[in-house]
Structures are given as C-alpha cells and as structure tokens.
Amino acid sequence: xxxxxxxxxxxxxxxxxxxxxxxxxxxxxxxxxxxxxxxxxxxxxxxxxxxxxxxxxxxxxxxxxxxxxxxxxxxxxxxxxxxxxxxxxxxxxxxxxxxxxxxxxxxxxxxxxxxxxxxxxxxxxxxxxxxxxxxxxxxxxxxxxxxxxxxxxxxxxxxxxxxxxxxxxxxxxxxxxxxxxxxxxxxxxxxxxxxxxxxxxxxxxxxxxxxxxxxxxxxxxxxxxxxxxxxxxxxxxxxxxxxxxxxxxxxxxxxxxxxxxxxxxxxxxxxxxxxxxxxxxxxxxxxxxxxxxxxxxxxxxxxxxxxxxxxxxxxxxxxxxxxxxxxxxxxxxxxxxxxxxxxxxxxxxxxxxxxxxxxxxxxxxxxxxxxxxxxxxxxxxxxxxxxxxxxxxxxxxxxxxxxxxxxxxxxx
Amino acid sequence: xxxxxxxxxxxxxxxxxxxxxxxxxxxxxxxxxxxxxxxxxxxxxxxxxxxxxxxxxxxxxxxxxxxxxxxxxxxxxxxxxxxxxxxxxxxxxxxxxxxxxxxxxxxxxxxxxxxxxxxxxxxxxxxxxxxxxxxxxxxxxxxxxxxxxxxxxxxxxxxxxxxxxxxxxxxxxxxxxxxxxxxxxxxxxxxxxxxxxxxxxxxxxxxxxxxxxxxxxxxxxxxxxxxxxxxxxxxxxxxxxxxxxxxx
Numbered sequence: 001x002x003x004x005x006x007x008x009x010x011x012x013x014x015x016x017x018x019x020x021x022x023x024x025x026x027x028x029x030x031x032x033x034x035x036x037x038x039x040x041x042x043x044x045x046x047x048x049x050x051x052x053x054x055x056x057x058x059x060x061x062x063x064x065x066x067x068x069x070x071x072x073x074x075x076x077x078x079x080x081x082x083x084x085x086x087x088x089x090x091x092x093x094x095x096x097x098x099x100x101x102x103x104x105x106x107x108x109x110x111x112x113x114x115x116x117x118x119x120x121x122x123x124x125x126x127x128x129x130x131x132x133x134x135x136x137x138x139x140x141x142x143x144x145x146x147x148x149x150x151x152x153x154x155x156x157x158x159x160x161x162x163x164x165x166x167x168x169x170x171x172x173x174x175x176x177x178x179x180x181x182x183x184x185x186x187x188x189x190x191x192x193x194x195x196x197x198x199x200x201x202x203x204x205x206x207x208x209x210x211x212x213x214x215x216x217x218x219x220x221x222x223x224x225x226x227x228x229x230x231x232x233x234x235x236x237x238x239x240x241x242x243x244x245x246x247x248x249x250x251x252x253x254x255x256x257x258x259x260x261x262x263x264x265x266x267x268x269x270x271x272x273x274x275x276x277x278x279x280x281x282x283x284x285x286x287x288x289x290x291x292x293x294x295x296x297x298x299x300x301x302x303x304x305x306x307x308x309x310x311x312x313x314x315x316x317x318x319x320x321x322x323x324x325x326x327x328x329x330x331x332x333x334x335x336x337x338x339x340x341x342x343x344x345x346x347x348x349x350x351x352x353x354x355x356x357x358x359x360x361x362x363x364x365x366x367x368x369x370x371x372x373x374x375x376x377x378x379x380x381x382x383x384x385x386x387x388x389x390x391x392x393x394x395x396x397x398x399x400x401x402x403x404x405x406x407x408x409x410x411x412x
Numbered sequence: 413x414x415x416x417x418x419x420x421x422x423x424x425x426x427x428x429x430x431x432x433x434x435x436x437x438x439x440x441x442x443x444x445x446x447x448x449x450x451x452x453x454x455x456x457x458x459x460x461x462x463x464x465x466x467x468x469x470x471x472x473x474x475x476x477x478x479x480x481x482x483x484x485x486x487x488x489x490x491x492x493x494x495x496x497x498x499x500x501x502x503x504x505x506x507x508x509x510x511x512x513x514x515x516x517x518x519x520x521x522x523x524x525x526x527x528x529x530x531x532x533x534x535x536x537x538x539x540x541x542x543x544x545x546x547x548x549x550x551x552x553x554x555x556x557x558x559x560x561x562x563x564x565x566x567x568x569x570x571x572x573x574x575x576x577x578x579x580x581x582x583x584x585x586x587x588x589x590x591x592x593x594x595x596x597x598x599x600x601x602x603x604x605x606x607x608x609x610x611x612x613x614x615x616x617x618x619x620x621x622x623x624x625x626x627x628x629x630x631x632x633x634x635x636x637x638x639x640x641x642x643x644x645x646x647x648x649x650x651x652x653x654x655x656x657x658x659x660x
Contacts, residue, residue, distance in 0.1 A: 014481060015418075015480065015481045015482060017482075017487065017491055018482065018487070018491050018492075018494035018495040018497075018498055018499075019491070019494050020490050020491070020493055020494040020497065020525065021494070021497070021525065021526055021527025022527065023524070023525070023527075024529075024530075026530070027524065027530065030530075031524070034510070034513070037512070038510065038511060038512045038513075318506070318508055319508070319510065321508075322502075322504070322508040323524075323525075324469070324493070324496075325467065325469060325496060325500075325502040325504075326496070326497065326502070326521065326522060326524060326525055326569075327493050327494065327495075327496040327497020327498070327525035327526065328493060328497075328524075328525050329489070329490045329493040329494070329525075330489060330490070330493075331490070332493075332525060404469075404470070405464075405469040405470075406464045406469045406470045409469070409504070
C-alpha cells in the first residue's frame, strides 16, 4: 500500500473537482421539446384533453362576460335611474292605492328629474264592437299622463303621443303587443278600436319597451278622457320616476314615504333595471355549473398529461441512460421531463384559449352580443395549464431522474 | 523517479456485489493515456460491470476507482455526471440514436452537457462526422443509415469533445463482420490519433487483434497481456498486481 502511494505521489497534482456545466434556457426548451416532436399524435391527443378543459372554462367566462356586456350596453342605453312606485297591500289586506297627488309630491324631491304615472282603468279594448266582451286578449287600458314617454323611455314608432289637445278626446296609443292583437298596423285618423264602449282613434304606436314591459300590452288614453268616459278613479297605479344617477339609491329610499306619506308601507318601490340584472343573475348558476365541468375536464386533461409523461419515461429509459452517460445530471434529466410536460400542457392551454375565444365569438355573434373574453380568463387559462403541467410532470420527471444510469441503459 | 502523467483509469481491488451475487471482485487494472485495449469475456463474466464502473455509471462495492485522477468515491452524483461529460465517451452496442433526429444533431448532443454553445457543438459535430467518414450523411436520420453507419455516428458523438477515455461496449455486436471491421479500424484510427480506447467485447478474435487484452471470467481478471510474465509488456510498469493482492 505504501509502495503504491509513493509511486503515485510524484505524478501530476490532483485535478480540480469536476463541475457540471449549466444548460442555457434555450437548450433546456429544445431538449424538452425534442421528446414531443418525435411523437406528434400522442402530443396532440394529450394536449387536446387540456385544451378542451381550458376551452370550456374560457368559453363559459367569455359567454357570460359577453352576455353581461350586452346587458350593460342595453342598460346604458335604457338608463338605470328609472324607479317605479306602485300600491301594495293595505294593512287590512285590501288593495291599496296611491294618493292622486303622489306624482306631484315625488316630482318635488330635489333629486328627481321627472315623474309621471299610469292609472289602470277597468275598461277593455277590442278590435271592434262585434268582438265578444270576454275576449279581452289580456290587454289593459291605462290612463297615461302626457309626460310619460320622457320618463318611462317610451318611443313612438308611428303617429304621435297623447298631448294637450287630444288627451280629452277618444284617442289611444297602443303598445306593440296590443297593436298586433288588435290588428292595428298604422296609426291615423282612419284607424279605430272599440275601447270602453267608445270608438277611439289610434293616434300612435309604441316601440317595444324593455325597461317597462307592461307598456307593450297596454292601450293608453288621456287622463281626463279616462276620468270622464271610462269610470277611472284618478288614482295612479304606477308612478315612474327618473332620479339623478348619483342619487338613485337615496331617492329609492324615500320614494315610498313620499308617494304615500300616510301609509309608506303600502307603496312598492322597485328599480326595473335591477329586475333585468336579476334575470341575468339567474344565469350565473348555470355558468358556475359549466365552469365546474370545465374544471373537471381540465383535471382529466392533467391526468392525461401525467399518464403520457409516465409512459414517455418508461419508453425512454435507454434515452435517459444515454443522456446520463453523456454527462446529464439528475437535475438536468428532471428538468428535461418537467419542461416536456410544461410544453405539452402549455400547448394544450394555448389551443384551449384559442378554442374558447372561437366558441365565445361564435355564440356571441349568434346571439347578437358583443364578443368579450376577459384578459384574466385567457391569462388564467394559460397559468392553470402550466400549474397542471407542472403537477402532472413532476412525479414522472423525478422518477426519470432517479433512474440509475446502468439500469436505464440495460433496457433496450 | 520521473513525473508521469496520471493513468486514465486506475482500478485497484475493485469488487461489485448485487445482493448475494458477486459480479466482480479484486479487479486491478491501469489504463494509460493513449492505450487501446480489449476487455474480453463471456457474458456474465463481469466485463459489463467493469465497463459501468470505469464509466462511473456505477460505484464499486469495494476498492478504489480513479478516472482521470479523480477518486470516484469522493465525488457526488453531480460531479460524476460532470466527469462523464468532460472525460468519458461511450459507444454502445445498440447505438442509442433517437429516431427522427438527423445525424448532425445526434452527434452534437454529445456535448450538450458540456457547456458549449449550440453553434459550436454543431460545428464540432460536423467535423466529427467527417472524421468518421460520414461527411455525406450529416442530415440523414437513423432509419436512413446502415448499422455500420449508425455505429460510426455513435462513435462521432462519443469522441466529439476529444474525451481522454473512450469506452466501447460491444461496438461490433450488432453489426455484420464487414461493418464491424470498419468500426474496429475507426477505433484504431482514434487510437493512433491519441485517444485512449477500451473495447468491451465477447469476441476473442477482436480482443486478440488489439494491442492489449484483458480477459475476465467469473468476476475476476484472469489474464492481462500488459502485465509482466503475461507476454507483451506495456510501456509503463504497472505495480498494481502486488498492491492489489495486498488490499484483498
């Protein structure tokens, strides 16, 4: 032993410990991608699993965003400052009514821009006097104030609105559904309907009103005419109010008491734009469900990637052995397979985002909505796939790295 | 006493056990720079274990292994990887060429873990391919190459960075005799150019044709033609036999 050491001592000094060289990021990605290039079909199929999950989630978010963007635009056009007051139940259980002067009292609130009212009459409207009395067609005759269109957002498509001149005479303005049922297609002196026992001239036709759908099946006559000829009691049944945008909530809180100071609890106050928004909100449950399905699809896609990676590691044992022989460290082998899994799922993620955008814009175009996919949904989709890919690739990558080189090389 | 360059491979008293099975025991072997030798033995003789240990792919159970002067026992797995990247080239019986990858890229991968930029690796790869006579096959994929050509690609990959040690494991095992002869001739050329080449083979004819022959049987070195009294002596004195006997 001594002899051996002495024989070695004079030879060259001990060399420095070998140090592994760092791979450049470009090399890491290139090596990670090399495993994908050689198996395109398998890559396509397992990326497809991820893509379907991401597409489902991006599509659900995109469609519901597009839909609420559409609502927002509609509401912006309609205005969200419309408030309505209607009589509720009286304390005794009977039908309450609003005081006749409630419109003026509401108009007196400083933040109120305008106020108007409809009063429901008991009169019925028919196409002509030969129609049997019971065939009312579900149409309602209202007494309307002349300032109603500005407040309720009613638009005249033909003829004109009730005005100071014709409000005292047998003149009627029909909502679109009412006009259709009564067979009226044009307003004018030649067009008459049979209303409350009178022949009444149709002076105007209304456009459909999304914010106040009641007007669509209404026949509107002048307030004085209703009081004089139709046995109308003169009490408003719905008061329409436009409040200043900034004070809508404040006005809403005092509206009931203002409309009916004696019995504030007997006045129902509502905000029609909220009703529209609430209708929208009921869709959120469905969206949540679909989003959950998307998440499940994504999870299944992740399992698919994990499966692909496990098989890939099993199949490529000899490649792992060769790379170890060429000088790859365990870390470099692990990174190679991790990178491969990340590339695989990122491929699926990008494909899924594109697919989701396509689904969203297709559906939105079909619905006539603006097509909106939020940036956070796209970024979130890609980040989610990277997380899934990292999780799915971690175990196979660690297994590949732990494979002893001799064992890896022994399998051919 | 003159200062001599370190031997490339020094095994002293190396043994390897897998559970109850002794694959190798008491192996002493010194390979000097520039040697061309064969390690020959029937299958199961322990020559593959010797290859794995010389290639630092496996650690011995007993004894000391020095590769390029480094005591393998003192190095971590990371450092061994770096040692392989810089010091050892491998040629395998099964070529280990990735399907669908052009020869140039396969060869360039030989230096992937050596820290050279890609353009430089490819430049060296082209040179190495020309050196093994495949300058006209740079962009051919494995399925477009004959067995002999594949093995020459694999050799080009192994010698790309001019490693001090080339380990060839049954390099002719999967080839017909003509292609095999070409590959052996190529190893000779590398040897003449100064590369240390260790050929592991079961083919006694090939082994006998190389300058030095180490015969392995039943996990022991049975015969080393470089040792005194075994015929042709090597240029450098090898004092390992006595020391090896002593450490057992």
